[in-house]
Amino acid sequence: MMKDISRKQSAALPCAACYILRRRCAQDCMFAPYFPVDEPHKFTGVYKVFGASNVNKMLNELPEHQRGEAVSSIVYEANIRVRDPVYGCKGAISSLQQQIDVLQTQLALAEAEVVHMRIRL
Structure with missing residues (x-):
């Protein structure tokens, strides 16, 4: 009802x-x-x-x-x-992939710096 x-x-x-x-x-x-x-x-x-x-x-x-x-x-x-009428989802995915690449590079640099600091101590 x-x-x-x-x-x-x-x-x-x-x-x-x-x-x-x-x-x-x-x-x-x-x-x-x-x-x-x-x-x-x-x-x-x-x-x-x-x-x-x-x-x-x-x-x-x-x-x-x-x-x-x-x-x-x-x-x-x-x-x-x-x-984004030209690239649509492909453009969004490419942009996110670029962000991932930059962040992975930053993470690798930070990890290397941590290792370098531990060696110095």
Whole structure:
């Protein structure tokens, strides 16, 4: 009974996807579980990069238990693609790899300095 009441109340508010697309949010809306009305920014980037139809197709091809993780990945990819349209995730990964390389070098230098100080004592 409580589930029916909460669905009726939320039926008045469309999900973020339907709100942005300016359409009526159906009770079985594919986007509603993943793009709540209070987080429209999640769908905005996804819509700009992939389009609603493509995201709908991607989600329909997946078993329901995998859709939440897929949406997280799609949102992440879209946000990075909006920030860096040329390199996207590849650019982010390269940047992180460079940071790892610099930090590993700094760590090796610090370890060598510790060894050198122990020898001097």
